Amino acid sequence: xxxxxIRAWTFLVYMFMFLPVAVVVLLxxxxxxxxxxxxxxxxxxxxxxxxxxxxxxxxxxTSIILGLLTAAISTTLGVLASLALVRYRVPGxxxxxxxxxxxxxxxxxxxxxxxxxxxxxxxxxxxxxxLLLGHVIFTLPFVILVVQAxxxxxxxxxxxxxxxxxxxxxxxxxxxxxxxxxxxxxxxxLFAFTISFDDITGTLFxxxxxxxxxxTQIFAMLRNSISPEINALGTVMILMTVGLPLxxxxxxxxxxxxxxx
Amino acid sequence: MSSVTLNNIVKRFGNFTAVHRSxxxxxxxxxxxxxxxxxxxxxxxxxxxxGLLDPTEGEILIGGKRVNDVPIHKRNLGLVFQxxxxxxxxTVADNVAFGLKYRDVPSxxxxxxxxxxxxxxxxxxxxxxxxxxxxxxQQQRIALARAIVIEPDVLLLDEPLSALxxxxxxxxxxxxxxxxxxxxVTTIFVxxxxxxxxxxSDEIVVMSEGRVEQVGAPEExxxxxxxxxxxxxxxxxxIMDARCTKAxxxxxxxxPIFGKLDIPADKAPLIETxxxxxLVVRAEKLLLSTSEAPEGVVSVPxxxxxxxxxxxxxxxxxxxxxxxxxxxxxxxxxxxxxGTNVNIHLRPQDCAALPGQ
Numbered sequence: 088x089x090x091x092x093i094r095a096w097t098f099l100v101y102m103f104m105f106l107p108v109a110v111v112v113l114l115x116x117x118x119x120x121x122x123x124x125x126x127x128x129x130x131x132x133x134x135x136x137x138x139x140x141x142x143x144x145x146x147x148x149t150s151i152i153l154g155l156l157t158a159a160i161s162t163t164l165g166v167l168a169s170l171a172l173v174r175y176r177v178p179g180x181x182x183x184x185x186x187x188x189x190x191x192x193x194x195x196x197x198x199x200x201x202x203x204x205x206x207x208x209x210x211x212x213x214x215x216x217x218l219l220l221g222h223v224i225f226t227l228p229f230v231i232l233v234v235q236a237x238x239x240x241x242x243x244x245x246x247x248x249x250x251x252x253x254x255x256x257x258x259x260x261x262x263x264x265x266x267x268x269x270x271x272x273x274x275x276x277l278f279a280f281t282i283s284f285d286d287i288t289g290t291l292f293x294x295x296x297x298x299x300x301x302x303t304q305i306f307a308m309l310r311n312s313i314s315p316e317i318n319a320l321g322t323v324m325i326l327m328t329v330g331l332p333l334x335x336x337x338x339x340x341x342x343x344x345x346x347x348x
Numbered sequence: 349m350s351s352v353t354l355n356n357i358v359k360r361f362g363n364f365t366a367v368h369r370s371x372x373x374x375x376x377x378x379x380x381x382x383x384x385x386x387x388x389x390x391x392x393x394x395x396x397x398x399g400l401l402d403p404t405e406g407e408i409l410i411g412g413k414r415v416n417d418v419p420i421h422k423r424n425l426g427l428v429f430q431x432x433x434x435x436x437x438x439t440v441a442d443n444v445a446f447g448l449k450y451r452d453v454p455s456x457x458x459x460x461x462x463x464x465x466x467x468x469x470x471x472x473x474x475x476x477x478x479x480x481x482x483x484x485x486q487q488q489r490i491a492l493a494r495a496i497v498i499e500p501d502v503l504l505l506d507e508p509l510s511a512l513x514x515x516x517x518x519x520x521x522x523x524x525x526x527x528x529x530x531x532x533v534t535t536i537f538v539x540x541x542x543x544x545x546x547x548x549s550d551e552i553v554v555m556s557e558g559r560v561e562q563v564g565a566p567e568e569x570x571x572x573x574x575x576x577x578x579x580x581x582x583x584x585x586x587i588m589d590a591r592c593t594k595a596x597x598x599x600x601x602x603x604p605i606f607g608k609l610d611i612p613a614d615k616a617p618l619i620e621t622x623x624x625x626x627l628v629v630r631a632e633k634l635l636l637s638t639s640e641a642p643e644g645v646v647s648v649p650x651x652x653x654x655x656x657x658x659x660x661x662x663x664x665x666x667x668x669x670x671x672x673x674x675x676x677x678x679x680x681x682x683x684x685x686x687g688t689n690v691n692i693h694l695r696p697q698d699c700a701a702l703p704g705q
Contacts, residue, residue: 242433244429244431245433245434245435247429248427248429248434249446250400250420251420251423251495251504252427253422253424253498254421258450259421266437267436
């Protein structure tokens, strides 16, 4: 009896969470002009229209470029920072660590406004580079958390063994350390990409005029009307932000079964 | 193959001195064991020789050349760790071949050398497996193969047997010694296990609290400990306050319970003058008996207090007067029961003596 109640409750919670998402996906295939049930027919027309909408395509390109750059920079910096914090005795390790993680503890709006005020103070204008900078600050903690956790589990004596066998510190890093932490590095990069791709709060504050990312584009479109095109765009977004990490996870799992760690 | 010399080495970590000024000479081709309890500085010494730590003072020579400023990857050493430290993402063959890639070995020759090394550790059939598919003992053999395939000048073993089960450990001990003798490489072995040290070494360096307590062949270290620490650490010893009443070619020591004992001078090499001394008697040299002592054997009455049955031997705690002594005897028939009155037999030539404070 009690169990059935819990089951029903769990089911309802999941419905509450995922039904709206499902509705968006479902309606994106609706043939009708108006997003309402019952559906009048199955069609890809909103996706086709999406693919012909210049503003959306431009937003997509911006988002992807921004996401890729954010992932590349965050991952590089994150890996280097993790190495320094875990493998070397840096004075003030704890404080540096806290500072690097801090951006996820601060509410995003606060961070966004703070960076904006700071730039204003320095009399620097908003630009794509600064948007990128904001995204890097915001995604770096995720990369560091993931990579650091992995690095701690890589035994130091494995690296020492490589050194003793004649590999230089650099060769040891590329031959031993990097392959062993690759799953975490990939996971960190994916995190950075999806968070950047998904972000709206910071982006709204930081983006220069005329530049739109996919989330800000949807936001702008919503202000006019609820077009079924948005449903189609939402479906594509869901596919990217859910599908990519799943794909990454699968790759990481495959890599780690091979290396046996 | 090279000799290793430590010259007035000191290692400090902040305020803590891990290794006090010590010097050590390790001959070419020797199997030398650094033995001591954890925290005695043996691993610190090994890591300094390996180049994983820099000595605070002093110099390290390998093959007569100063290597203080030579980084680890240019020292040509074989290093084997307690936890094997195999590369988990590489096959066994790639693990063993790793060191060869950084040496002037033609790539056509690498497979042959890898095969030879795997044969030497008796695991020629696992080349294509990954380390996690091997047992602990097999992994340690691969780690050994990986370290010796590069023909190192010195082989450094950091408690390589400690992670293995007791049975396997004894097999590996014999195996390791066999391989070392076969290739003849200078080997420095770090352990806290006295039986490993006694069984394998040409020479044992006993360390305590960052200081070298004694250097010598296993028999010498065991039979003639140079300090109370060594006497206690290697085997079970009875150490008593005594007085040396005659020094010289024959040393006479007067101890409570046993009275005057004539000890050969080579069993008391550190005693130079008469005065306070310590009598050291190995537990297995005290023989419990109910019969009379033969000629030349000291006999003291005692009572068995505790019996610690160990299979082929028994460890007794006996009380003679107000002194408790430890005796380890082979079992002949039945062990003595607690409370039995016995005689302790001791041959004076089996004792050793140290200067007292």
